[in-house]
Amino acid sequence: MSSEILVNITPMETRVALVENGVLQEVAVERARRRGIVGNIYKGKVVRVLPGMQAAFVDIGLAKAGFLHADDIMPPAGVERSATGDRSGSGSDKPGNATPDIRQLVREGQMIVVQVLKDPISTKGARLTSRLSVSSRYVVYMPDVNHVGVSQRIETEEERERLRNALSSALEQLFGAESSAKQGYILRTAAEGACSDEIRSDVQFLHRLWQLIQDKISTVRELSCIYEDLPLSLRALRDMLRPDVEKVRVDSREVYAQMVSFAELINPDMVPLLEHYPGERPLFYLYNIEDEINRALERTVQLKSGGYLVIDQTEAMTTVDVNTGAFVGHINLEETIFKTNLEAVTAIARQLRLRNLGGIIIIDFIDMGEAEHRRQILRTLEKALERDRAKTGITTVSELGLVEMTRKRTSESLGQILCEACPVCEGRGRLKSPETVCYDIMREILRESRAFECEKILVLASQVVIDRLLDEDSPNVADLEEFIGRPIQFRVETLYFQEQYDIIPV
Numbered sequence: 001m002s003s004e005i006l007v008n009i010t011p012m013e014t015r016v017a018l019v020e021n022g023v024l025q026e027v028a029v030e031r032a033r034r035r036g037i038v039g040n041i042y043k044g045k046v047v048r049v050l051p052g053m054q055a056a057f058v059d060i061g062l063a064k065a066g067f068l069h070a071d072d073i074m075p076p077a078g079v080e081r082s083a084t085g086d087r088s089g090s091g092s093d094k095p096g097n098a099t100p101d102i103r104q105l106v107r108e109g110q111m112i113v114v115q116v117l118k119d120p121i122s123t124k125g126a127r128l129t130s131r132l133s134v135s136s137r138y139v140v141y142m143p144d145v146n147h148v149g150v151s152q153r154i155e156t157e158e159e160r161e162r163l164r165n166a167l168s169s170a171l172e173q174l175f176g177a178e179s180s181a182k183q184g185y186i187l188r189t190a191a192e193g194a195c196s197d198e199i200r201s202d203v204q205f206l207h208r209l210w211q212l213i214q215d216k217i218s219t220v221r222e223l224s225c226i227y228e229d230l231p232l233s234l235r236a237l238r239d240m241l242r243p244d245v246e247k248v249r250v251d252s253r254e255v256y257a258q259m260v261s262f263a264e265l266i267n268p269d270m271v272p273l274l275e276h277y278p279g280e281r282p283l284f285y286l287y288n289i290e291d292e293i294n295r296a297l298e299r300t301v302q303l304k305s306g307g308y309l310v311i312d313q314t315e316a317m318t319t320v321d322v323n324t325g326a327f328v329g330h331i332n333l334e335e336t337i338f339k340t341n342l343e344a345v346t347a348i349a350r351q352l353r354l355r356n357l358g359g360i361i362i363i364d365f366i367d368m369g370e371a372e373h374r375r376q377i378l379r380t381l382e383k384a385l386e387r388d389r390a391k392t393g394i395t396t397v398s399e400l401g402l403v404e405m406t407r408k409r410t411s412e413s414l415g416q417i418l419c420e421a422c423p424v425c426e427g428r429g430r431l432k433s434p435e436t437v438c439y440d441i442m443r444e445i446l447r448e449s450r451a452f453e454c455e456k457i458l459v460l461a462s463q464v465v466i467d468r469l470l471d472e473d474s475p476n477v478a479d480l481e482e483f484i485g486r487p488i489q490f491r492v493e494t495l496y497f498q499e500q501y502d503i504i505p506v
Contacts, residue, residue: 001020001021001244002020002021002244002246003018003019003020003021003242003244003245003246004018004019004245004246004247004248004249005017005018005019005236005240005241005245005247005248005249006019006249006250006283006284006287006289007233007236007248007249007250007251007252007255007259007283008251008282008283008284008289009233009250009251009252009254009255011032012031012032012033013029013030013031013032014029014030014231014232014233014255015027015028015029015030015284016028016232016233016236016240017284017287017289018240019287019289020244020387023350024287024288024289024292024293024354025350025353025354025387026240026353026354026356026389027289027292027293027296027354027414028232028236028356029414029417029418030231030232031417035231036119036232036411037062037116037119037120037126037229038116038117038118038119038229038410038411039115039116039135039229040115040116040225040227040228040229041113041114041115041116041132041213041225041226041227042060042061042113042114042115042116042223042224042225042226043060043111043112043113043217043220043222043223043224043226044058044059044060044061044066044111044112044113044114044128044223045058045059045109045110045111045112045223046058046059046068046106046107046108046109046110046111046112047059047065047108048065048108049102049103049106049107049108050102051101051102051103053069054069054070054071054101054102055067055068055069055070055102056068056102056106057125058112058114058128059223060114060116060126060128060223061223061224061225062120062125062126063120064120064123064124064125064126065125066114066116066125066126066127066128067124067125067126067127067128068106068112068114068128068129068130070100070101070102070105072117072128072129072130072131073102073105073106073129073130073131074130074131074144075100075104075105111221112130113130113132113217113226114128114129114130115128115129115130115131115132115133116128117129117410118409118410118411119410119411119412121409121411121412121416122315122416131144131145132144132213133184134206134209134210134213134227135188135206135238136202136205136206136238136266137188137190137198137202137238137266137267138187138188138190138191138194138198138199138202139167139185139186139187139188139191139199139202139203139206140185140186140188141183141184141185141203141206141207141210142183142184142185142186143183143184143210144183144184145183145184146183146184147184147185147186148164148167148184148185148186149184149185149186149187150163150164150186150187150191151186151187151188151189151191151192153189153386154187154189154191154192159192159193163187163191163192163194163199164187166194166195166196166199167185167187167199167203169196169200170196170199170200170203171185171203173200174200174203174204174207175207185203187199190239190241190242193243198267202266205265205266213226213227230262233250233255233258233259234258234259234262236248237259237262237263237266237270238266239389240389241270241273245273246273247273247275248270248273248274248275249275249276249277249283250274250275250276250277251276251277251278251279251282251283253276253278256274256276259274260274292354293414293418296351296354296355296414296415297414297415297418297419299311299312301347301351302325303325303340303343303344303347304343305339305340305343306324306325306326307322307323307324307325307326307340307343307344308323308325309321309322309323309344309347309348309351310323311351311355311357313355313357313413313415316359316360317359317360317361317362318357318359318360318361318362319361319362319363319364320348320351320361320362320363320364321364322340322341322344322348322363322364322365322366323340323366324336324337324340324366334368334369334370334373337366337367337368337373338368338370338373338376338377340366341365341366341368341373341377342376342377342380344365345377345380345381345384346380346384348363348381348384349381349384349385349388350384352385352388352392352407353387353388353390354414355413355414355415356390356411356412356413356414357407357409357413358390358407358408358409358410358413359406359407359409360404360405360406361404361405361406361407362402362403362404363381363402363403363404363405364401364402365377365397365401365402365403367401368401374397377397377403378394378396378397378403381394381403381405382394388407390407390408390409390410391407391408392405392406392407392408393405393406424497424498424499431497431498431499432498432499434464434465434467434468434498435468435472437461437465437498437499437501438465438468438469438473440501441459441461441465441469441501441503442473442476442477442480444503445457445459445480445484445488445503446480446483446484448503448505449484449486449505452505453505454486454505454506455486455506456486456487456488456489456506457484457486457487457488457489457503457504457505457506458489458490458491458503458504458505458506459488459489459490459491459501459502459503459504460491460493460496460501460502460504461490461492461493461496461500461501461502462492462493462494462496462497462498462500462501463492463494464498465498465501466490466491466492469490470490
């Protein structure tokens with residue numbers, strides 16, 4: 001599989017697209033006025049401690065306080081972990097398997113150094129941790145954790161063991177045999193195939209970076225940002241560049257120079273892949289990325305066979321509904337359903353990456369009668385998600401025929417970044433019909449006529465509502481006038497939307 005990374009730079013925003021075999025698979029957007037803050041380290045202030053939630057809210061200088069759970073706090077010296085249990089259930093990088101009471105860990109008014117795990121999303125503040133880490137191309141360094149791990153995406157045990165040995169050798173060469181005690185490292189997926197010299201260079205860079213961060217932490221006294229993660233253009237080189245990437249094209253000469261300098265620092269082998277695109281035609285138009293982004297904002301996704309997906313993102317979860325649509329098949333119903341579901345799997349995996357959908361995801365495949373077909377759909381879904389950089393988890397098909405899965409969410413989805421809720425329907429996606437609004441108006445007229453002494457009633461509403469009141473509902477209006485004993489006048493307000501109206505006693 002051949003891949004390319006496209007980097008589009010404007011003064012307002014940076015956009016990065018990952019194209020695999022000519023098809024857009026991922027797109028990331030970072031706006032100058034609203035940069036993502038995942039990975040940033042802040043000195044913050046605890047503003048509220050909630051024992052009932054085993055959590056605290058920390059002011060880090062943003063509009064909303066960040067959320068810090070007890071599981072994500074490094075216990076201070078002398079505080080033992082209790083037997084309350086580990087809420088996260090993973091414990092891979094956390095000593096022990098239980099958490100002290102939140103009141104033993106932090107207090108209101110305390111200054112604390114935290115790192116952002118998840119961007120603020122919707123009404124929620126940022127998710128924070130005091131277990132700090134810094135990342136490079138191949139290694140994640142966790143100075144306060146005694147743990148060495150290898151990315152689960154590196155599957156062969158021989159390669160995992162080779163990387164552990166390479167890291168151990170690098171640490172011994174750099175710091176001596178005992179220097180790595182109580183320090184943690186994770187070898188990232190990109191480390192697969194990396195030589196010991198490259199890993200040693202990464203470790204050395206991370207230790208220098210951590211020393212700079214420590215120096216700043218010790219000198220800063222007020223709320224402030226201690227460390228800011230790389231801009232999107234450089235993060236793309238660090239996180240998205242895989243062995244199958246053939247080119248990284250960027251349409252800004254200045255950013256191209258920055259990316260070359262960064263590549264020379266972390267991995268000189270990246271430099272030949274970088275290419276400045278000077279063409280007059282915009283880079284994203286050249287690859288048809290703009291149309292793909294617009295399609296990714298639509299609710300319906302058409303499948304080649306004639307079937308389609310319906311994707312709905314809500315506060316609690318994202319639902320994906322699979323439909324056969326115009327596809328009628330050629331053999332029998334079961335085979336038609338299976339082929340539609342099989343085609344939908346690949347499209348769903350791509351849409352999750354493209355739209356950056358996270359959290360709980362419920363997929364409603366068309367009901368399949370054969371157990372083997374259900375197993376094949378699950379295996380194909382797992383296979384399709386292997387190239388997804390976000391961590392995913394899939395359950396079996398439920399009793400209702402639904403597939404429940406999760407996808408790690410660290411930032412807003414594409415739709416949340418590029419769109420806002422409709423001010424008319426307030427995100428419901430529906431409006432009251434003109435008929436319903438007319439009946440609401442007539443009930444309100446009856447109430448107003450009883451509450452106020454007046455000579456007549458004036459109704460202000462949208463054109464479509466007034467038209468209905470004067471046409472289909474005119475007999476009802478005449479009966480209402482006779483009942484209240486006053487005339488009713490209507491006036492169109494062109495700026496009113498369909499549900500908006502005013503009743504004015506005159």
